Amino acid sequence: MTFEAPGFWPPSGPEVVFLLLGLVAVGSALLVVTTRQLVHAALWLVLCFGALAGGYLVLTAEFVAWVQVLIYVGAIVVLLLFGIMLTRAPIGRSADLDSGNRWAAVLVALATAGVLVSVVVAGFGTAYAPLEPGQGAAKPLGSSIFRTWVLPFEALSVLLLAALIGAIVLSRTDIRGRE
């Protein structure tokens, strides 16, 4: 944890790559919450998740990066697009995607960003960790999941099954409640 930390300038190669990816992620996230077209928001979300997966790769968390691509980009965004289609959302610009408390939301978000950024910069401004490839590969991660974390893993499997059944029950129309 305590390494000889080099200065912030010049940034190393991985840091430059990570900062660029972070810029892409934050920019596309801003577009997700400000765009006026519903479908575009989902597509910007793809870009944001992809940039974050690249960031995980730079941080040597390879397995998490591929899981991110598989589940977020592959499954969740597709599910969101299906939701957009099934609710017959207007394709194209729609004026009323933002609610009336928009300026209060801007205020709250700016306050959150200010507090969080100042706290983490004050707390971890000097933290430094050299990156070692192979830390987050599938083999060490899998062995720690199936040795140390196997009980939460199984509990999560049951939770996923319960969520699956719940989603099926909620979305079928021919299942009525008890009379």
Add this chain to the structure above:
Amino acid sequence: MHIVYPVVVSALLFSIGVYGVLARRNAILVLMSVELMLNAVNLNLVAFDVWLRDRLHGGQVLTLFVIVIAAAEIGLGLAIVLAVYRNRQSIDVDRLRDLSETGASGEAGPPEEPVGVGEDADREARP
């Protein structure tokens, strides 16, 4: 890698998600903003796992668990949104006011609106 870079990126993503949850009217966009916040948490977990060099890989394993929970949440959330759409033909979160404490039902326009939040929805409800 200075740990402050990923942590600041994740703080910014989280506050963007907060803005989206508060400002968006469409329920699917609100779900997207929740996903942004969960991703910010994931980035934080990975960054601290790399920093602390956890022998058990607690941070990255928890990231995988959060991704699984996010998948379950989005499935259930979309099922609920679709059920609401089937009943109301609308998924605007500020028009769903049946459980508000002002007494009247959402469609009729409650007599007393909470300040700042309600007037827009009220205008929408009475065309």
